[in-house]
Amino acid sequence: MKKLIGLILNILPFVMVALFNTVGNSSDFDLIRLKKAVAICFLPVLAVTVYQGIKEGLSYLKTALTVVFAFLFAALYLFPDTGILLSRNFMTVFYAGFFSAAFFPPLFKLPPFTYEFAKKTTPSSVWKLESFKKINMIINYIWAFIFAVCIGITLLPIPVDYALLQFLAPFLVIGTGFYLNKKLPVILNQKLDIEKPVFESVRAMLESMPFGLNREAAKGVDAVVQFIVSGNEDFSGYLVIKNQLCSYHEGVHEKPSCTIKTPSDIWLDVSSGKRNGTEAFLEKLFTVEGDGSFLLKMNELFGSKKTGKKKTGVIISEKEKKFAYQEMKSGQIQKILIIDGGHRGKKFSKTTLMATQFGLGAQTEGAEVETVFLKDKKIHACTGCYTCWTKTPGKCIFQDDMEELLVKTRNADLVVYATPLFVFSMTSTLKAYFDRIIPNLKPYLETQAGLTCHPRRYEDKKEQGMVVFSAAGFPEIERNFDSLSLTFKNINSHFNGSRLLGEFYLPCAEILSMPVFKDRLEKVKHACFEAGRQAVREGKIALQRIHEVREVPYDLNEFEKSANFFWKSMEGKASFYESAVPFEEGVVK
Incomplete structure (x- = not known):
């Protein structure tokens, strides 16, 4: 029921946008009808913004939409001619409000509007990561650009017969934005070279690890890594790595690929780089059961994308390239x-x-x-x-x-x-x-x-x-x-x-x-x-x-x-x- 109410509250402001735009176009922007429409639309939008602001925190986009309707309400009742002009260009004003919500807050050191959505799908431990902040800032300005494009589309001199196209075009652009919104975080997370984060708890670190997976390094990896944490923290959780994706779950897995039993302070030191992981293992400060070779992959899977360190690989000298190993007959x-x-x-x-x-x-x-x-x-x-x-x-x-x-x-x-x-x-x-x-x-x-x-x-x-x-x-x-x-x-x-x-x-x-x-x-x-x-x-x-x-x-x-x-x-x-x-x-x- 809560999800249904939340869905209705999220959709309602945009229903009001469509309603006001429809009333304006169908009435040839009649002042009396516009006044009634703006009053009917403004109050629900204001109510939703205030209610969700109290419950969930300030929403930049809903606040921007509330300001747009408040501005229209004041203009139609106090300055009718200006109000009618704004109503005729309502979609331009609408996208201008969204553009302002995306473009200006970061200029004043405020969080980008994308935080509102990103925080709903990530644990709180991820919010402090530098990668989370950078990725959100990039996506925020991509949306600012998208809203600017939408403003431009609404200002194009398109004949009345193609008015529907002018109305739908921005939605096509926004649809592209939603697609990028889904794909870009994964891509950017692989490309950005972010300084290794320091966590206050092992649980926070494990919750964050799925968002730091190096997908290129994870090709072909199919593993479950169980953690049994003791000491200052006492809990069990496991990572599932499969199909170049990673997820974290609380509890004990039935058949983990390997199990790491560690005091929380030791693993925090290892993850932060204060202590060498291999040395800690050799000193038996933590133990590994099952496939211990996975320890070697941890830094590659979840470490920095650009280590700057050399690997030996297979090095073939020029002399060896010229030497041909010999053959004998089959079955000889x-x-x-x-x-x-x-x-x-x-x-x-x-x-x-x-x-x-x-x-x-x-x-x-x-x-x-x-x-x-x-x-x-x-x-x-x-x-x-x-x-x-x-x-x-x-x-x-x-x-x-x-x-x-x-x-x-x-x-x-x-x-x-x-x-x-x-x-x-x-x-x-x-x-x-x-x-x-x-x-x-x-x-x-x-x-x-x-x-x-x-x-x-x-x-x-x-x-x-x-x-x-x-x-x-x-x-x-x-x-x-x-x-x-x-x-x-x-x-x-x-x-x-x-x-x-x-x-x-x-x-x-x-x-x-x-x-x-x-x-x-x-x-x-x-x-x-x-x-x-x-x-x-x-x-x-x-x-x-x-x-x-x-x-x-x-x-x-x-x-x-x-x-x-x-x-x-x-x-x-x-x-x-x-x-x-x-x-x-x-x-x-």
Whole structure:
């Protein structure tokens, strides 16, 4: 009932406008009829303006309309000729009143008339935001322009036969205004770069967040973020982000994507920038259940539109652009040997994780995959005696595990080399393996593709594929993995029949075990798994998979802060293993 009464009160003043205009035109602006009409119309408009002013606050537009009718009333009764002239141009006077209501108040530091309507659809916490004020000011002056256009239309010398067109034209313009009124706030909110607001309460902040959503960043996001707030405030509420829109609801959602449990003062400090969010999380000042990776998206979804901070993305050097990874025949790869030169173990090695996923993908296509962990093997360092080339061709003086590995390496259709980045190169265990691989070569020299090489001793395989996996804590690929990449490219070019199918270099690897980086972890695993499948099925690896591993979707400044605090807060290696998420899910045997 209240809504119906409110609707009637809002429509009534405009019904009076139409009534007065109709009476004037139908009576050929007869003074007696105009006096009666203005009295009948003025009183309801005045009553509605006063009543709603007391109940809801002053309305600029209704006040302007009341002033217009009051002016007409006075003119018709005190200055009839002037009153008739104004009545003949009633619509011009009407739009002039609205133009004044839109144009002049901001000049006197008063709020724009659009506040009256915007505040009905937004929580009070939003009213204090700088973006709310700027957007309303822009829309306010757009309406002032629209009313000015309407004034111009009513003053055009249009023949009587087209008088209806002159009456309807402003409504078409106003209709355009209402359309812009609906669309512009969303557009302007994405374009304006407003200083980050400071809130007095977490509830006020959550209520305001839907109006600060970066819709471009929200593409494809479908999530429910539950907040359980304690301390000075004690309440539960959740954000629903879907179809590039966001809404806030009080209470507890049945199936949230993630749940953030936080004291109110901590979250206020995080949201205002007084405290780094990642540091607060690592210090366990607040907790996250479910998909913790959503924490990384919060600043992008609700932060400033123009951060001015760089991201690493996928950076490809000019040298790499000129290098073409090689291919083998479809179905040629049936036997794969993974040589893992890492020391950390299966649970926490990012390099092992990638190689393992590659192997699992290859197995789904029917390939036979074997993994050798060099840290578990006894491999004596090469002494450079050349006995394997002279006295006992093809056989080393040391009888250790390398003897078996030489045979396994020869028999593989594809050899996968996995090594974390150690001082811009491979680990000592993998280097020892390569130093001991020369028994598989002959001492003679021959030219292959313009390079002087040692020919293979055994012709078990005319072609053998090679794939490289490596991980490092640095965020850049270039000037960190360059030396390692060049080493493997040289091995590939100097071994007759070798085919380098791809190199997977993972930057920012050390923090990948943190729950908040779950999305990136899953993306890396998927890329390596699919690469393994494609290598067996098609004999090649798409560059897209390599780039998916290399891509770093983090802000570099924030990454450095998080990484530094991560190491600063650790208490030795045991602390790392205690807090890290194990990677071991299915290791290729």
